Amino acid sequence: xxxxxxxxGIASIGAIEGIRRVDPEGTIMVIGAEDAPAYGRPLISYLxxxxxxxxxxxLRPQEFYDSNKVELKLGTVVTAVDTGSKTxxxxxxxxxxxxxxxxxxxxxxxxxEISGAEGEDVYNFTNIDQARKLIERAKDMKRAVVIxxxxxxxxxxxxxxxxxxxxxxxxxxxxxxxxxxxxxAAKLAGERLDEVGLQVQTGVTVKEIQHGKDGRVVGxxxxxxxxxxxxxxxxxxxVVPNFDLARxxxxxxxxxxxxxxxxxxxxxxxxxAGDVAQALDLLAGDNxxxxxxxxxxNQGFCAGKNMAGQDVAYSxxxxxxxxxxxxxxxxxxxxxxPPEDDSGYEIVTTLDERKRSYxxxxxxxxxxxxYVLVGDIDKAGMYTAFVKFRLEVGDEDRDRLKAGxxxxxxxxxxxFRKTWNPDSEAPSA
Amino acid sequence: xxxxxxxxxxxxxxxxxxxxxxxxxxxxxxxxxxxxxxxGKEGLSPRKRVFEKxxxxxxxxxxxxxxxxxxxxxxxxxxxxxxETGRTVYDEDKCVGCWSCLMACPYGAIRxxxxxxxxxxxxxxxxxxxxxxxxxxxxxxxxxFEER
Numbered sequence: 001x002x003x004x005x006x007x008x009g010i011a012s013i014g015a016i017e018g019i020r021r022v023d024p025e026g027t028i029m030v031i032g033a034e035d036a037p038a039y040g041r042p043l044i045s046y047l048x049x050x051x052x053x054x055x056x057x058x059l060r061p062q063e064f065y066d067s068n069k070v071e072l073k074l075g076t077v078v079t080a081v082d083t084g085s086k087t088x089x090x091x092x093x094x095x096x097x098x099x100x101x102x103x104x105x106x107x108x109x110x111x112x113e114i115s116g117a118e119g120e121d122v123y124n125f126t127n128i129d130q131a132r133k134l135i136e137r138a139k140d141m142k143r144a145v146v147i148x149x150x151x152x153x154x155x156x157x158x159x160x161x162x163x164x165x166x167x168x169x170x171x172x173x174x175x176x177x178x179x180x181x182x183x184x185a186a187k188l189a190g191e192r193l194d195e196v197g198l199q200v201q202t203g204v205t206v207k208e209i210q211h212g213k214d215g216r217v218v219g220x221x222x223x224x225x226x227x228x229x230x231x232x233x234x235x236x237x238x239v240v241p242n243f244d245l246a247r248x249x250x251x252x253x254x255x256x257x258x259x260x261x262x263x264x265x266x267x268x269x270x271x272x273a274g275d276v277a278q279a280l281d282l283l284a285g286d287n288x289x290x291x292x293x294x295x296x297x298n299q300g301f302c303a304g305k306n307m308a309g310q311d312v313a314y315s316x317x318x319x320x321x322x323x324x325x326x327x328x329x330x331x332x333x334x335x336x337x338p339p340e341d342d343s344g345y346e347i348v349t350t351l352d353e354r355k356r357s358y359x360x361x362x363x364x365x366x367x368x369x370x371y372v373l374v375g376d377i378d379k380a381g382m383y384t385a386f387v388k389f390r391l392e393v394g395d396e397d398r399d400r401l402k403a404g405x406x407x408x409x410x411x412x413x414x415x416f417r418k419t420w421n422p423d424s425e426a427p428s429a
Numbered sequence: 430x431x432x433x434x435x436x437x438x439x440x441x442x443x444x445x446x447x448x449x450x451x452x453x454x455x456x457x458x459x460x461x462x463x464x465x466x467x468x469g470k471e472g473l474s475p476r477k478r479v480f481e482k483x484x485x486x487x488x489x490x491x492x493x494x495x496x497x498x499x500x501x502x503x504x505x506x507x508x509x510x511x512x513e514t515g516r517t518v519y520d521e522d523k524c525v526g527c528w529s530c531l532m533a534c535p536y537g538a539i540r541x542x543x544x545x546x547x548x549x550x551x552x553x554x555x556x557x558x559x560x561x562x563x564x565x566x567x568x569x570x571x572x573x574f575e576e577r
């Protein structure tokens with residue numbers, strides 16, 4: 001097999017599209033652990049909420065795999081990679097040779113040390129199978145506790161609530177959404193959930209999950225001593241890079257699989273992409289785990305092109321999240337919680353309580369390096385341009401950004417021309 | 430592939446491209462009905478956006494990028510590149526209204542549909558015989574539809 005991709009998520013789709021831009025013919029095999037077509041993982045909260053049909057989950061139609069001549073091997077786990085003989089072994093005992101390999105195994109749910117976390121009625125919320133089980137369970141369940149007030153936890157809580165379940169969300173840290181959002185945006189999101197009727201508690205978490213004699217969950221003890229009766233617990237603390245396979249194969253692994261600027265791992269002809277890879281962070285300038293969706297696609301796409309023989313450097317990932325809480329949209333891009341002791345940063349916030357609209361811009365010297373929008377999100381992309389293209393912002397333009405008025409005419413002339421109105425003459429070689 | 434290229438040297442900021450865009454994407458295909466009725470009732474909106482700064486203006490819309498950020502960001506498979514035409518295609522049925530594309534597109538070419546919980550984006554007037562309506566409507570040839 002010319003190209004083998006381990007993993008069947010969005011990085012994998014990026015890789016197929018990247019390979020096919022360069023090599024229309026070389027054989028491609030995708031090996032996926034789940035027995036399902038590639039689906040948008042964030043969509044499982046929409047599935048659980050009943051907002052998307054199960055048959056609408058596939059990211060690409062079957063025709064995509066047919067026309068790209070991709071062999072899908074689903075429900076199959078790769079147990080070992082031998083980078084010397086360039087061979088994989090699968091759970092079925094199959095041996096598969098590769099010329100170019102991509103490891104895009106994503107993340108695995110992190111389970112904290114909580115007594116009673118093993119056993120019936122305890123779920124994580126990271127795949128379609130879990131969503132399906134929760135849909136069944138929600139039919140005869142009155143109460144659920146969600147551990148974790150991050151993006152996954154809140155969306156799981158919201159979706160269960162939509163199924164008529166009373167939901168309590170507990171978050172150990174002082175506030176919800178502490179990774180992706182700033183304090184104020186988190187507060188607005190929290191208020192929205194509270195208004196609808198979800199219970200959100202911060203500064204407290206589950207100490208012990210109580211199972212009854214029949215093994216079923218009956219409730220949880222919280223760290224503050226309180227007891228919450230519940231019929232199910234959803235653990236949504238986060239995911240950690242799923243790199244065991246790579247580590248066992250002798251690849252360089254730090255917090256994730258270490259890759260260079262071409263998404264190459266330490267073994268020749270082996271690449272990594274997506275949530276499992278530790279790759280360039282555009283703003284920080286070093287390699288980090290940035291487990292957000294667009295980065296996974298872009299890394300896969302870049303790896304794919306390189307696997308097929310093109311020489312393409314990864315431009316670097318940018319942290320970004322867009323998520324709505326009961327119709328209240330929130331977007332967060334780049335650096336949104338800068339270090340407090342660095343005077344090079346300027347933070348400008350604007351709030352309209354009545355419209356429930358909030359904007360936070362983070363400047364670092366002459367550049368916009370991050371922003372948060374809640375409610376009025378329509379100009380998000382225009383702000384993203386300033387962060388992503390690292391455009392210098394003069395005083396006058398800075399005032400316009402602060403006034404909520406970013407636009408393309410503020411771009412440097414040459415950059416504007418190249419982007420929007422390049423010369424019509426044939427490009428030089 | 431042919432794309433729409435805006436020229437700020439020629440744009441006079443008249444917004445006729447927006448009106449032509451709305452008409453082309455309306456049910457009635459009639460400017461007056463599109464603007465007075467469909468805009469209010471059904472949230473019909475232009476896929477173009479006119480920016481002005483002093484006397485300079487420009488009308489922009491989806492660039493149909495070779496490697497679009499919106500496609501990379503789409504969690505539902507509702508945005509993808511058509512390998513045949515090179516267009517960045519939007520499938521409204523698959524869209525879940527998560528606004529990831531709107532966040533990721535650094536060209537500000539995607540907007541929210543006012544009522545549907547979906548996005549609107551330029552489709553180059555897919556299938557329209559005369560080509561994109563905005564280009565046809567521009568009184569000063571500030572929009573060109575060509576291969577570059």
